[in-house]
Amino acid sequence: xxxxxxxxxxxxxxxxxxxxxxxxxxxxKLGLDVIYPTNQTCCGQPLGxxxxxxxxxxxxxxxxxxFAQFDAxxxxxxxxxxxxxxxxxxxxxxxxxxxxxxxxxxxxxxxxNVLKLRDLNAQFPHQVGIHYSCHSLRGLNSGMPSEVIGxxxxxxxxxxxxxxxxxxxxxxxxxxxxxxGGTFSIDESAVSVKMGQDRSADFEKQGAEYITSxxxxxxxxxxxxxxxxxxxxxxxxxxxILNQTMAVR
Amino acid sequence: MxxxxxxxxxxxxxxxxxxxxxxxxxxxxxxxxxxxxxxxWEELRDAAAAIKGETIxxxxxxxxxxxxxxxxxGIIIHWAxxxxxxxxxxxxxxDKHQVQLAVKSKSMLTEECGLNSYLEGxxxxxxxxxxxxxxxxxxxxxxxxxxMPAIHRKKEEIxxxxxxxxxxxxxxxxxxxxxxxxxxxxxxKFLKADAAITGVNFAIAGTGGFxxxxxxxxxxxxxxxTPLHIASMGIEKIIPKPxxxxxxxxxxxxxxxxxxxxxxxxxxxxxxxxxxxxxxxVDNGRSRQLxxxxxxxxxxxxxxxxCMNTCPVYRxxxxxxxxxxxxxxxxxxxxPNMDPEKHASLPFASTLCGSCSTVxxxxxxxxxxxxxxxxxxxxxxxxxxxKTMSIKLGNYSFSNPMIFRVIGGLARMxxxxxxxxxxxxxxxKWTKDxxxxxxxxxxxxxxxxxxxxxK
Numbered sequence: 001x002x003x004x005x006x007x008x009x010x011x012x013x014x015x016x017x018x019x020x021x022x023x024x025x026x027x028x029k030l031g032l033d034v035i036y037p038t039n040q041t042c043c044g045q046p047l048g049x050x051x052x053x054x055x056x057x058x059x060x061x062x063x064x065x066x067f068a069q070f071d072a073x074x075x076x077x078x079x080x081x082x083x084x085x086x087x088x089x090x091x092x093x094x095x096x097x098x099x100x101x102x103x104x105x106x107x108x109x110x111x112x113n114v115l116k117l118r119d120l121n122a123q124f125p126h127q128v129g130i131h132y133s134c135h136s137l138r139g140l141n142s143g144m145p146s147e148v149i150g151x152x153x154x155x156x157x158x159x160x161x162x163x164x165x166x167x168x169x170x171x172x173x174x175x176x177x178x179x180x181g182g183t184f185s186i187d188e189s190a191v192s193v194k195m196g197q198d199r200s201a202d203f204e205k206q207g208a209e210y211i212t213s214x215x216x217x218x219x220x221x222x223x224x225x226x227x228x229x230x231x232x233x234x235x236x237x238x239x240x241i242l243n244q245t246m247a248v249r
Numbered sequence: 250m251x252x253x254x255x256x257x258x259x260x261x262x263x264x265x266x267x268x269x270x271x272x273x274x275x276x277x278x279x280x281x282x283x284x285x286x287x288x289x290w291e292e293l294r295d296a297a298a299a300i301k302g303e304t305i306x307x308x309x310x311x312x313x314x315x316x317x318x319x320x321x322x323g324i325i326i327h328w329a330x331x332x333x334x335x336x337x338x339x340x341x342x343x344d345k346h347q348v349q350l351a352v353k354s355k356s357m358l359t360e361e362c363g364l365n366s367y368l369e370g371x372x373x374x375x376x377x378x379x380x381x382x383x384x385x386x387x388x389x390x391x392x393x394x395x396x397m398p399a400i401h402r403k404k405e406e407i408x409x410x411x412x413x414x415x416x417x418x419x420x421x422x423x424x425x426x427x428x429x430x431x432x433x434x435x436x437x438k439f440l441k442a443d444a445a446i447t448g449v450n451f452a453i454a455g456t457g458g459f460x461x462x463x464x465x466x467x468x469x470x471x472x473x474x475t476p477l478h479i480a481s482m483g484i485e486k487i488i489p490k491p492x493x494x495x496x497x498x499x500x501x502x503x504x505x506x507x508x509x510x511x512x513x514x515x516x517x518x519x520x521x522x523x524x525x526x527x528x529x530x531v532d533n534g535r536s537r538q539l540x541x542x543x544x545x546x547x548x549x550x551x552x553x554x555x556c557m558n559t560c561p562v563y564r565x566x567x568x569x570x571x572x573x574x575x576x577x578x579x580x581x582x583x584x585p586n587m588d589p590e591k592h593a594s595l596p597f598a599s600t601l602c603g604s605c606s607t608v609x610x611x612x613x614x615x616x617x618x619x620x621x622x623x624x625x626x627x628x629x630x631x632x633x634x635x636k637t638m639s640i641k642l643g644n645y646s647f648s649n650p651m652i653f654r655v656i657g658g659l660a661r662m663x664x665x666x667x668x669x670x671x672x673x674x675x676x677x678k679w680t681k682d683x684x685x686x687x688x689x690x691x692x693x694x695x696x697x698x699x700x701x702x703x704k
Contacts, residue, residue, distance in 0.1 A: 013693045015686050020693035036697050039650040049601065049620070051627030087620075134602035147277075147559060147608040149285050173274070177561045181600030186678045188598060190257035193682040194266065194565045195600075224683030 003033045005070035007104065009080045009216075010042035016216050022243040023076040023107055029243075030115065034074075037066045045083035050183045053090050060091045068096035071103070072114065076239045078106040078136025078214040086139060107239055108155040108214055109142055118162050123245040125165035128236075129208035130156055131199070131222065132175040133215035142214065146174045156214055156238055163241060171202035180221035196225040203233060210236045252598040256566035270564040272400060277558040279507030280608075287503070296496050298612035301549040304487055305539060311454040311487045312530065318457025319528060322519040329531045332362030338529050339364060339446070339479055340371050346477050346525075348373060348443040352435075354461065354468035355379040356448030357395050357552055358481045358531060360574040364446075375446070376438045378467035380431055387414045393568025395575055396505045396554035401567050435467070445471030449482035449528070450551070451497060455490045458518035459528065462501065462511040469515050476524040480517070484535050485548040497551060500610035504553040538586045543621045547582050549611035556605035556615055562598055571595060578605035582618040585626060593631035596622035654694070 004027065008020040027034045044059040063084065067073045075081050084104050091097060111117050132154070136142045143154025152174060160168055179185070179195025186192075200222050203211050211226075211233060213219050219235040226233050260266050284290050304311055316326045329335035335358075343351060351368070353359065353375055365375045365386070377386045381399040385392055387410050392398030399407070408422035417430045447468045452459040459480060461468045472478045488497065502508040520526035538544050557563045557577030568576035573584040573592060578599065584592035596619045605615040626632055676685065691699075 008693050015688065017689050017691065017693035017696050021696060024697070036694075038694060038698065041650050049623070051597075051623035051632055053624045054628060134600065134604070138603035138607055145604065145607050147281065147604055149281075149290055175604075177600050177602035177604070179561065179600060181602075184597070184600050188253045188256060188562070189678040189681065190253065190260045191562050191565050191598075192600075194260050195561050196683070198270070198565075220686055221683065223686065224679070227684035228682060 002071040003035055004072045004074055005067050006034050006036045007040060007043075007067065007073050007075035007080070008036070009075065009077045011220070012076065012216050015220070016237070019076050019216050019237040019239055022237065022239040023074070026107075026120070026239055026243040027074060030111070030117070030120070035070065040066045043080045043083050045080055045087075046182050048083060048087055049181075053087070057091055060088050060097075064088075064091075064094075064097050064100045067100050067104070072110065073100065073104040074107055074110050075104065076107045076214070076237060077216060078109075078133045078140055078142060079217055081106045082135040082139035106136055106140055106142060106155075106214055108159055109136075109140060111242075112155040112158055118158055120159065120162065120242050121164075122162075122242050123164035123166075124241045126209045127167050127169050127207055128160065128210045128212055128241070129169045129171055129203040129206060130154070130160065131178060131203070131211050131213040131218055132156075133213050133218050134175075134177050136214045137175055143175075156212075159238070159242060160212070163244075166241070169203070169206045169208050171199075171206055171208075173199075173202060176202070178218045178222055180218050182217070185221055192221070193225065196221050197229075200225050200229075200231065200233065204231060208233050210234050210241075212236050212238050212241055214238055250572055252566065252570055252572070252594040255570035255572065256562075256598070259567045259570055260565060266565055266567075268403070269401060269567060273394075273558050273564045276397070276506060277555075277608075280504060280555060280558065281507075283503040283507040283509060286509075287499070293496060293500055294610055294612050297500055297551075297610060298549060300488060300493050300496060301611050302546070304489055305485060305545060305548050308484060308487065308539065311489060312484060314454040315452055315457055315487055316530075318455065320457070322457045323526070324457065324519065325525065325527045327527060327529045329529055329533070331533045332531070335362045335481060335529055335531045335533070336364050336367040339481070340368060340373070342477070342479055342527055343368070343373055343444055344371075346444060348477065350374045350376065350438065350442045351444040351446050352376050352378050352438055352442040352467075352471040352475070353382075353446040354448065354463055354471060355382050355398070356446070356481055357392075357575060358448055358483050358533075359446065360392060361533065362481075362531070364481075376435070376442070378435050378438070378465075378471060379463070380428065380465060383431060383435065384410065387411075391569065391574070393576065394554055394557055395552050395577075401569065435470075439470045439474050442471065442475050444477040444479065445475045447472065447478065447480045449480050449486050450501070451488050451494060452482055452486045452528070453489075453491050453494070454487050456518065458491075458516055459486075460494060460498075461515045461517070462498070462513065463515070464506075464508075464512045466513045469513060472515075472517070473521070477527075478517070478520070478524065479527045479529065481529045481531060483531055483533070485550070501551055501553050504555040504608070504610040534587050538583070541586075544582065544586065544618055546613050547579070547586075547615075547618060549613050550579055550583075551611055553610055555608045555610065559604045559608045560599075561602065561604075562600065566598070571598070578615045578619070579613070582613075582615060582622060585622045589622075589626055589629055590631045593626045596620075596626060597632075654692075 044056040178199045179192040223235040327338045384399040393401040404422045411417040449459045502511045563577040581595035603616040
């Protein structure tokens with residue numbers, strides 16, 4: 001386990017710096033040598049999903065250049081990781097591009113499947129609902145979607161089950177999409193908002209104090225809806241929970 | 250019409266959209282329970298996808314084989330290049346037999362071709378005999394779902410409709426009562442009809458026979474009471490051998506309605522004595538879809554509707570918002586092949602959550618095809634919102650860290666400093682029903698650089 005790179009998606013960099021901080025601190029506490037390449041920008045997902053993949057060559061190649069020299073690239077966003085893994089087929093498949101696509105990880109996936117850790121000695125005395133990011137769940141196979149038969153295992157649930165004093169509350173619909181969807185949230189704002197309202201209501205009904213996820217973008221959308229209705233339910237990125245009170249073992 | 254505009258209208262009636270979402274989700278849950286009884290479910294999906302993949306790779310051979318076997322059986326085969334040709338062929342056959350009333354069991358292909366209105370224009374009465382189809386026919390609407398065409402209608406509304414058209418008691422919305430009334434109404438039509446039109450669920454190349462599945466037995470009623478049976482099928486309905494049927498029949502009903510099997514699975518191999526059996530084989534854009542590597546797999550579709558039931562967007566926008574005979578995720582990847590400009594908004598009517606692909610019994614990569622259609626539609630200049638300038642700016646700034654940081658910083662400062670009314674104006678679509686996140690003083694990168702300096 002040599003040097004790993006921290007990939008902080010553009011909107012987390014600008015709007016949710018605390019999620020980047022928590023991810024960095026957590027990885028350092030786990031003993032990793034973490035580098036934050038300071039010239040990183042954006043993976044290009046917002047443009048790709050809007051149908052502008054043809055405009056993304058430079059963005060994707062820039063991304064690869066920033067990260068190709070590390071043993072692993074870790075990010076607190078399953079959706080952005082999925083974009084790099086799944087959609088970077090539109091640029092020339094050089095060895096660097098292939099390498100980056102094969103070695104970019106969503107945070108929980110990296111902790112559970114590469115570091116093989118479950119219990120991070122974190123503590124979070126709250127009722128927490130897991131919101132599954134669709135791109136993590138189905139795009140990165142980070143868990144078992146409800147439409148596939150075979151239990152409800154997931155990386156994020158594995159990690160949260162080991163957090164002291166945290167109780168996981170379960171919504172009626174285990175993995176219904178929140179309705180964010182990038183430009184969908186603007187282009188189809190009526191459907192997007194309705195989906196978000198239904199999703200947050202499901203968590204509120206079960207008494208969740210917090211909704212957590214591997215993706216801050218879903219949470220930004222849900223948070224906007226919760227705040228508008230003056231709800232007491234809050235959102236928190238999973239990295240922020242896992243980084244809480246790591247007592248000395 | 251743009252999907253988002255139609256969806257917004259549908260969503261304005263909150264109790265109705267909640268009811269629609271729950272009604273459709275109920276079918277998805279029923280499907281989950283039915284599927285849980287089949288331990289080899291995923292293997293069945295693999296087998297079905299493999300059979301379909303092999304079949305469409307040699308579709309020309311299988312179609313010709315089907316034609317020659319069917320002819321040997323005494324079936325009359327017709328080929329239609331598009332919907333118009335299909336309608337003309339059907340009309341010619343009906344005309345030759347001087348048909349005045351035709352009974353039709355559910356067929357999405359005839360919806361796609363607009364057969365009913367064409368025949369009515371030619372003075373032939375067509376009565377849909379599937380209960381849901383009959384409901385929307387009386388209401389003069391298009392189906393909003395391919396398996397449950399009247400899922401958008403509440404029983405109270407059906408009660409009113411039947412009161413007006415079938416003379417049922419006013420205010421009586423009991424489903425059993427209404428179904429019984431429809432049964433008597435349809436029986437009269439069956440006895441009067443001169444011809445039966447059906448769809449085709451599976452056509453078997455090796456035997457020249459075909460299979461039609463229904464829950465109401467209405468296909469059999471029509472076919473067995475009239476001297477003329479016309480079956481319309483898309484070219485993708487072929488399967489090579491009878492033994493492949495078992496794979497698809499096990500998948501179809503469970504995926505569609507959560508039933509282990511449909512009530513009726515009717516096999517047709519040759520005309521009944523004293524009657525004629527015609528099969529119209531329709532292309533209507535399918536061979537063009539077959540020629541596109543990225544979209545070929547959409548021809549696996551067996552029209553189960555599971556992708557609609559699982560789709561969080563479909564459930565909250567209703568089938569009519571798609572403006573195409575096949576709504577929902579599968580319709581959103583089939584319709585751009587027919588007219589990419591007219592249906593330009595449909596591939597964008599998705600969060601790309603991917604649940605359609607995992608639920609699909611024949612493993613169509615629906616979400617990936619939605620993404621690919623977006624690229625094509627944007628390239629053709631049909632994208633629902635024109636974003637060219639900001640997109641170019643995005644590309645420029647994302648590949649230039651200096652500019653990216655300046656823009657990011659300005660945006661953050663702007664959001665903090667500008668009056669809320671102005672930022673709201675800028676982000677009106679976001680902020681209509683959602684608050685904006687609180688904007689931090691500094692970016693993660695700024696925090697990081699400061700930490701490095703302190704180190």
